[in-house]
Amino acid sequence: xxxxxxxxxxxxLVLLVAASVFLMNITGSxxxxxxxxxxxxxxxxxxxLDGLLAVKDKFGEYSALFQQKEALLQENRELKSRxxxxxxxxxxxxxxxxxxxxxxxxxxxxxxxxxxYKAADVIGRSPSKWFSTITISLGSADGVTVDAPVIxxxxxxxxxxxxxxxSAQVLMLTDPESxxxxxxxRSRDYGAxxxxxxxxxxxxxxxxxxxxxRVGDEVLTSGVGSVYPAGLLIGYVTEVYVPQPGLVxxxxxxxxxxxxxxxEVLVMIE
Amino acid sequence: xxGKRMSIFIAYALLTPLLLLIQYVYxxxxxxxxLAMVMACSAxxxxxxxxxxxxxxxxxLIQDVFTGRALGFSALSLSVISIVTSQVRGFLNPGxxxxxxxxxxxxxGVGDCVSYASLRLLNMAVTWEFFARDVLPYSLIWSFALIIxxxxxxxxxxxxxxxxxxxxxxxxxxxxxxxxxx
Numbered sequence: 001x002x003x004x005x006x007x008x009x010x011x012x013l014v015l016l017v018a019a020s021v022f023l024m025n026i027t028g029s030x031x032x033x034x035x036x037x038x039x040x041x042x043x044x045x046x047x048x049l050d051g052l053l054a055v056k057d058k059f060g061e062y063s064a065l066f067q068q069k070e071a072l073l074q075e076n077r078e079l080k081s082r083x084x085x086x087x088x089x090x091x092x093x094x095x096x097x098x099x100x101x102x103x104x105x106x107x108x109x110x111x112x113x114x115x116x117y118k119a120a121d122v123i124g125r126s127p128s129k130w131f132s133t134i135t136i137s138l139g140s141a142d143g144v145t146v147d148a149p150v151i152x153x154x155x156x157x158x159x160x161x162x163x164x165x166x167s168a169q170v171l172m173l174t175d176p177e178s179x180x181x182x183x184x185x186r187s188r189d190y191g192a193x194x195x196x197x198x199x200x201x202x203x204x205x206x207x208x209x210x211x212x213x214r215v216g217d218e219v220l221t222s223g224v225g226s227v228y229p230a231g232l233l234i235g236y237v238t239e240v241y242v243p244q245p246g247l248v249x250x251x252x253x254x255x256x257x258x259x260x261x262x263x264e265v266l267v268m269i270e
Numbered sequence: 271x272x273g274k275r276m277s278i279f280i281a282y283a284l285l286t287p288l289l290l291l292i293q294y295v296y297x298x299x300x301x302x303x304x305l306a307m308v309m310a311c312s313a314x315x316x317x318x319x320x321x322x323x324x325x326x327x328x329x330x331l332i333q334d335v336f337t338g339r340a341l342g343f344s345a346l347s348l349s350v351i352s353i354v355t356s357q358v359r360g361f362l363n364p365g366x367x368x369x370x371x372x373x374x375x376x377x378x379g380v381g382d383c384v385s386y387a388s389l390r391l392l393n394m395a396v397t398w399e400f401f402a403r404d405v406l407p408y409s410l411i412w413s414f415a416l417i418i419x420x421x422x423x424x425x426x427x428x429x430x431x432x433x434x435x436x437x438x439x440x441x442x443x444x445x446x447x448x449x450x451x452x
Contacts, residue, residue: 125298127290127306128337128344129405130385130396134298162338169338176394177339196395198404203397260299 106264109153115229117151117266118142123167132158132175132195136265139166143269147227151266155233155256156180156221160267168267173234174199174259181224182234187212190222193234193253199260202235202253209248213240219253229268275317277431279325281424282313286329290336302408306333307381308416310348311374312424314355315417326352343388351381370421371414378413382406 065072106119124135138144140163150157150170158178162169171178176196182204183190191206204219217237223230235253243250289305297303306329313325330348334341354377362369382405389396 124294126337126339127293127298127304127333128339129302129304129408130343130389131337131339133337133339135294176389176396194395196400197397198400201400203395260301 102264106153106266109266116269118144118269120168120265120267122262122265130176132172132178132199132259133161134170134172134262134265136168136170136267137166138267139164139168141165144168144267149228149232149268151232151268152257152262152264153266154258155235156228157257157259157262157265159227170265172259173202173255173257180228180234181222182219183222184211184213184237185218185220186214187217189213190224193219197252200254201238202255204237204251204253206249206251211249213237213249213251215240273435274428274432275321277435278316278424278428279321280431281428282309282325282329285309285424285427286332287336290333294336302405303412304409305416305420306330306344306348307351307378307409308374308413308420309424310351310381311355311377311413311417312420314352314377315359315370315373315421316424317352317356319353319356322352322356323349326350340392343385343392346388347381347385350384351377354380370417374413374417375410378409379406382409 103119118138120136120138122134123137126133136150144160144163146160146163148160148168150159156173158170158172158175160168161171172195173180173193174195174197176194178195180193181190182193189206189208189211191204191211193202193204195202197203206213215237219234219237221228221230221232221234233256235255235257237251238254239252241250241252242248286306286309289309293300293303293305297305309329310326313329314322316322317325327345327349329352330343330345331341333344333348337344355373358373358376359369362373364370382401386396386401386405
């Protein structure tokens with residue numbers, strides 16, 4: 001045993017060289033075909049290689065992103081700005097479309113009328129909750145005069161009470177100081193429609209105790225007085241009552257015009 | 271009159287036409303909204319008598335000019351509103367929650383009754399149903415809802431004006447509903 005020990009290093013060296021040669025022999029590939037050991041080695045190493053490649057790719061992406069960050073931010077800002085302006089344009093187009101439709105209807109209505117009317121926009125409303133006046137965008141420069149009737153395509157709105165060069169104030173039918181000579185379309189009974197009952201109701205007071213009036217009757221202007229021409233629609237009867245025994249009948253009239261949402265009107269031009 | 275008091279009067283003088291203009295152009299279809307009435311309630315809360323009376327009167331006069339009808343009608347009702355608000359403030363604890371809302375509601379109700387009575391005396395055809403259904407409830411709701419924002423707005427504007435026009439003693443401006451009055 002002692003004799004082997006002096007040769008221990010030599011033996012280990014030989015064994016290592018032999019193992020290397022042996023391994024080289026069995027794992028070496030021949031030409032194009034990988035050997036069995038190569039295949040086993042590659043398969044085992046593949047997940048690690050894939051992981052390393054993925055890390056490398058990600059790193060490359062972020063690096064490119066970082067380099068392009070400024071350009072991307074700029075492009076983002078430009079796109080956002082374009083989007084905002086397109087959205088605003090779309091809203092404006094919808095509004096113009098609605099206005100176009102309303103004005104076409106108003107124009108069609110105006111062509112049926114005998115008197116000359118001009119279209120006006122409603123530019124303001126009285127801030128007082130007790131009075132019902134609006135301001136329109138036509139004035140004396142456009143031929144508007146005091147007491148000129150104002151209508152919409154749905155019916156009578158009121159009359160002009162004040163005129164400036166470029167605007168006019170209109171007293172609406174719902175105002176407490178408003179009064180219109182009127183008649184029932186069906187029975188031709190005369191009366192007067194007054195405001196002061198809110199924007200959704202007018203009161204008609206008849207001249208005759210035997211007035212023939214029913215719920216649903218149409219109420220028109222009678223043409224009595226020099227302000228309103230005859231035949232303009234005021235509204236529809238909703239309730240008939242006698243305020244006190246012995247007095248003439250009265251009725252509530254639902255206005256044909258939606259006074260709360262007026263946007264365009266027609267003013268009679270003399 | 272010191273700078274602090276003057277600043278709040280200037281704030282009302284600037285804000286009243288501005289708010290009326292905004293209501294005239296943009297808020298006309300809001301049912302029952304009366305910003306001048308809310309301003310008068312605010313004046314009654316923030317300014318002691320007789321200053322609140324004068325301020326309410328002036329606010330009403332500005333509104334009468336805007337409406338172009340019956341000059342003095344709104345001046346009367348809004349000065350009553352300011353007086354009532356000032357009086358109610360004296361009964362309440364100003365630091366109590368909703369104290370200014372309660373005062374605004376009470377004074378708005380009284381002011382509307384005065385307006386209705388005035389219109390009837392002027393032989394205007396205002397029906398009781400219109401007053402009870404379409405005017406009074408909305409006045410109470412709007413005054414309750416808007417008194418605090420209006421107070422804050424007036425206080426803010428007065429504070430900014432007071433920076434330019436400081437009090438003689440150099441004290442800071444603190445105009446809020448629960449702080450000592452001017």
